[in-house]
Amino acid sequence: MYELLAQVMKFLLIGLIYYFLYNFLKLMVLDLYEERRSSDETDYCLRCEDGREFPIRRVTTIGRAKDSDIVIDDPYLSSKHAMIYRRGKRLIIQDLKSTNGTYINGRRIKKPVALKEKDVITMGSRKFTFLRREARGLERGSDL
């Protein structure tokens, strides 16, 4: 009697264990989905003086190296010059021990600094403006 019960029960228990597991896997998928939706693209971009715009992603590296997200061919830049990354809702810029340094609004940064809109970032001889991407359409409109 007990054996029969246990034999039947084992399928039921395995089923329930997998149902539990399925729910938690679903939670993980939800997590990852949320992470991706809110992560990869940010609403900000860097605008170069010559008018080029570089979108900023969750982690954006800037430098001369070909595998940087923003490749800038300028002899005054280091190959891995700086990095902008997202922490929570903020975007933070960090100088990657570059030779000539990274300047925010004219001040050289040593530690990671949170960026504010319209900050001017100077690296080597290049100046970039940190802008919200929604503002881009408006400004372009005004240029025309």
Place this chain on the structure above:
Amino acid sequence: MDSREEAIYNRSLAAMALVGFLSFLLLSAYRKPLDFLPFYGAIAFLTVVFVGYFFTGWILANSDKFLLLLSSFLAQLGLIMLCRINPELFKRQVIFFAIGVAFFILVSFFTKYLLRLELAPFFYWVATAALLILPLLFGVEKGGAKNWLVFDGFTFQPSELAKITFAFYLAGALKNGRITSLPRMATEILAVVGLLALSKDLGGAMLFYFTALIVIFVATSRADILAVGGGLSAILGVLGYYLFDHVKVRIEAWLNPWQDVPGRGYQIAQSLFAIAEGGYFGTGLGLGRPDFIPAVATDFIFSAFAEEFGFLGAAAVVLMYFLLVYRGIRIALRLQKNFDILLAVGHTVMFGMQIFTIIGGVIKLIPVTGVTLPFMSYGGSSMVMSFASLGVLNGLWQRALEDEDDDEA
């Protein structure tokens, strides 16, 4: 919280309660005459889970329910096996579980509010070393390792608490993203590992060593240290093989348990028989013979589980541990300060390594070392301290969310 998430949590809570009721009712009929002790135990256990679940939700608004529910489910599966193997241990384990949940809540609370005061890493190192020296001086030997402290009628394994202080030490020492003094750090870590090896707790020594290595790699991203550390571990392993007899025995039993089945290879051979017996769906609860395996309630509970719940059940358990580690890493990714990140990584890696060491050991992937399977093995210190580690992770999660809210404001 998201209502969709809430619904999923409620469904899994229901599934968990159902698994508990069904299997413990079955176990009540297992021993003759009919004995409802398992069933009362299950009610006590589920009460603790529900109270813990809603209480944490109430006092900590954003408590990570994922961690608590998943670990409780694993604890439940462990309790089912314990109850089937030895009802006496089961009764005590339910109490340990309740204490564990209390610790989870307390530690979450402390981590959330008190961790802002960071003590010097050296202090944590001293605490770790002291915890490991105490049993060497006053301890008693149990199961081949001298790492137990006995107060009247109650034993405690300080190395479990040392895992937590060690993770704090690593996080504190590496919070600037570089090693201030490599020789000093290496000496401190090797001293801790050496103390564990002296108490013949080789599983523990391995655990601490690899955790330190991985946390250092995460903090500094220096592959050279990782390579040197890996090489050093191989050398230490070979040295251990020739210097210590018990290491030799373990490794020989691992390489060929069939050489000496009634002697050295007995435990691992029985474990393999048990797992083989289980097949895909297992023998059914109460129909296997896990009692042939020595130390089945502590180290080898996974083989007992694999026998009665089969390969599918065992695979589900491994996946659940993966999810636990995944959650730990996710918490680490959301944190902002180096100290917090490394703390979360340290605890998660410690968990991951421990699970790998013991599950790998019982399925003969690596030599057996006596560490417990967190949440499932019988053992008060292990249960309570595993929950305390989760409490630290939960507290860090609270802070991650808090900081993100600050940023928005």
